[in-house]
Amino acid sequence: MTRLPEDYIAAEHELGAHNYKPIDVVLTRGEGVWLWDVDGNRYMDCLAAYSAVNQGHCHPKILAAMTEQAAKLTLTSRAFRNDQLALLYEDLARLTGAHKILPMNSGAEAVESAVKAVRKWGYEVKGVPAGKAEIIVCANNFHGRTLGIVGFSTDPVARTGFGPFAPGFRVVPFGDIDALEQAITPNTVAFLVEPIQGEAGILIPPAGYFTRARELCTQHNVTLILDEIQTGLGRTGKLLAEEHEGIEADVTLVGKALSGGFYPVSAVLSNSEVLGVLQPGEHGSTFGGNPLACAVARAALQVLVEEGMIENAERQGQRFIEGLRSIRSNAVRDVRGRGLMLAVELHPEAGGARAYCEVLREQGILAKDTHDHTIRIAPPLVITADEVDWALERFDTVLTTSK
Known part of the structure; x- marks a missing residue:
């Protein structure tokens, strides 16, 4: 039929x-930058x-890695080790300089994982009183759709009807360094921000904003979390968008293109001080770090760089x-x-986009x-x-x- x-x-x-x-x-079909519908019409994507498809649709080398791994082993859970996870760690560390890596599945999971980790870091390392940790975020942010994340969104469509929300977040205007400085308190554990606000309309902060933000975070012992789930892995013409201002985040979130669009893969990239606070049983994911995901991600990173x-x-x-x-x-x-x-x-008078x-x-x-x-x-x-x-x-x- x-x-x-x-x-x-x-x-x-x-x-x-x-x-x-x-x-x-x-x-129904994709190749490179092109897509075809069920009637055979071709479109540029x-x-x-x-x-998520930075490497192009159905990249043959990523597809080959996926099918090869799928025929051998797809999932063990993290209750056991597999022979792909360590290799992905090594590839990510070599490319990004990360010292500790937490593998997850979706971008939103990476964000939630980072929020958990920096709060625990705040209590155990920085010495913030229990239950008082604060994270600064930006107006018009987009970090995902989970309940925890929409709680600090300023988009009424994302928030309305889903409360009550968890406390512990302070909102400042994106690109306003003075507002960021004024929002920092002794209880601030992190500043979570996108290098470029994608969902908000590709908003780019003033030159020097992230250089100064990095200085403020260092000065006040605040972890700088860069959500590079959309901007990372080549999208802006650099491996990571932070490179445009020559800074280095304490926590970097990657996802989407980490699998070339083949499979949900994300990761929290950080150091031993932040991710080292997580102990067995405190955080996890059945699928996070599975061998199929790792093999796909390794191929996705390889073609991104080598090609x-x-x-x-x-x-x-x-x-x-x-x-x-x-x-x-x-x-x-x-x-x-x-x-x-x-x-x-x-222009608004031109009609909707x-x-x-x-x-x-x-x-x-x-x-x-x-x-x-x-x-x-x-x-x-x-x-x-x-x-x-x-x-x-x-x-x-x-x-x-x-x-």
Whole structure:
């Protein structure tokens, strides 16, 4: 029985929870930067699953690592050891300089794990009174959708109807170093922040912000936690976005592209002082650190580095942003980004970004709106110059003709 696109959509609508509002394209295949729907139409992926598919869809070397490992051993739980976990630790440590690593599954789990670890560090190492630990976060943050995380979100859509929430978080404006300094108290154990706020619309803080934030955290014995789940692993043209200001976080969170989109894998990267407070039984995950995940992640990291994807992100990102800025459109308010993490912000009177994304789909581009008036653009890091130019032609058409 042949199913039409509307059949898939109707079944999702009837049987699935309505916690997403996807663009109505039903995808069935992917390769590199390209996706195909069930009718055979081809699209350029300009979202890359929110940066989870940095290495491109169905990268053959990651696929080979996954199928090879899946035929041998997939899961043991951490009750026993496996022969892939130590190898992933070594690869991550060599690439990032991390001294201790905690493997998890989703990005949100990595965030929750970091929150637990730095609180315990605050009590056992810094000497914060029991139950008084505070973590500073930024307005318009996005760190995931779990109950603990939405409790310190400032997005009413994320928060409303889900309380009561856990205390212990202070919110400051993103990019405001004076506000950060004023928020620090003797009970502050961490500053949790995204190097670039992705969900908020690709917001980049002022130059020097993270240099000064690093200095403040060191001065006040506060752990700096950088959520690099979207910005990390090549997206901004560096392995980690912290490199743009030459700093080093105390805790770095990675996920998404850590598996190249094949499997949920995330990790907390830190040191012995922070992660060393966790003792057996205090934190865990049945699937975290499983051999299949580790083998996939090792291949994902290998191709990212060996195939020059990070450097390509810098080159093509510059080409992409220059092309977007050259488009003469009364609808465009701003074009911003770093590497291949880009955004086109529209004037409110131009209409919502969702409508533009729908027209882009008709032109063969899959992009995603965020915060009503911003089109987020983040293709896989394997995109070529010719493919960037192909995309720019279509962005030009849509931005200059759509109402």
